Amino acid sequence: MQDKAIALQDVDLSLGRGAARVHILKGVSLGIDRGEAVGLVGPSGSGKSTLLMTMAGLERPDSGRVIVDGTDLSGLDEDALARFRGRRIGIVFQSFHLVPTMTALENVALPLELAGEDDAFDRAEAEMQAVGLGHRLHHYPAQLSGGEQQRVAIARAIVPNPAILVADEPTGNLDENTGQSIVDLLFALKRDRGATLVLVTHDLALARLCDRTVRLRSGRIEAEAVTA
Numbered sequence: 492m493q494d495k496a497i498a499l500q501d502v503d504l505s506l507g508r509g510a511a512r513v514h515i516l517k518g519v520s521l522g523i524d525r526g527e528a529v530g531l532v533g534p535s536g537s538g539k540s541t542l543l544m545t546m547a548g549l550e551r552p553d554s555g556r557v558i559v560d561g562t563d564l565s566g567l568d569e570d571a572l573a574r575f576r577g578r579r580i581g582i583v584f585q586s587f588h589l590v591p592t593m594t595a596l597e598n599v600a601l602p603l604e605l606a607g608e609d610d611a612f613d614r615a616e617a618e619m620q621a622v623g624l625g626h627r628l629h630h631y632p633a634q635l636s637g638g639e640q641q642r643v644a645i646a647r648a649i650v651p652n653p654a655i656l657v658a659d660e661p662t663g664n665l666d667e668n669t670g671q672s673i674v675d676l677l678f679a680l681k682r683d684r685g686a687t688l689v690l691v692t693h694d695l696a697l698a699r700l701c702d703r704t705v706r707l708r709s710g711r712i713e714a715e716a717v718t719a
């Protein structure tokens with residue numbers, strides 16, 4: 492399991508309090524190889540986003556282990572975990588999570604600035620060009636369309652060159668052409684930089700591009716299929 496990009500062993504996770512408490516992930520075990528692309532599919536509410544956040548170290552399991560790039564995340568305190576994520580994992584959220592008071596360019600530069608990189612704004616601008624938003628550098632998130640915000644979120648996730656990229660419905664809000672350019676970007680990251688991709692998607696065409704699909708149902712892995 493140490494040689495995997497991501498390994499989950501018998502992960503259980505509940506979220507919420509009191510009557511709203513939900514047992515979301517139930518005994519999930521999964522290994523993802525370095526450089527592999529995995530499509531995470533399943534019905535709404537089956538736990539895809541929660542599983543993705545668990546892999547990215549943003550949710551801690553109640554039991555079971557999450558090992559990313561050979562590191563058992565349960566052994567890291569919050570600060571160490573945040574540093575680990577910043578260096579190794581790019582995350583694209585279902586609802587973007589852009590900082591509303593920062594311009595698009597500032598949002599993309601943020602992870603590099605936090606890492607103390609000198610050329611943060613140059614690299615951020617290059618990444619904004621790569622996602623087709625070179626003409627929207629100084630817009631604030633509220634001044635961008637949903638698809639444009641999605642692309643800013645992707646630029647921010649990939650700008651530090653993460654070894655692992657997890658993305659929650661990266662093409663969900665995009666038209667076909669823009670969606671295709673995002674798919675090309677994500678798979679270029681895999682091909683050119685050897686990144687591991689984990690993508691939640693309802694898009695069967697995108698799922699088929701992955702090396703493997705994993706289907707969740709009611710918080711359990713229902714099926715796995717090799718697609719490539």
Ligand SMILES: Nc1ncnc2c1ncn2[C@@H]1O[C@H](COP(=O)(O)OP(=O)(O)OP(=O)(O)O)[C@@H](O)[C@H]1O
Pocket residue numbers: 506507508511512513515533534535536537538539540541542585
């Ligand atoms: N913080 C929380 N507190 C309580 N329940 C939660 C919480 N987050 C998620 N849930 C519940 O857990 C279940 C799984 O949620 P999750 O967001 O992982 O589903 P999903 O597969 O990503 O669905 P979708 O395709 O609609 O995005 C849902 O029934 C949801 O209502």
Ligand SMILES: [Mg+2]
Pocket residue numbers: 539540541585659
């Ligand atoms: Mg979701």
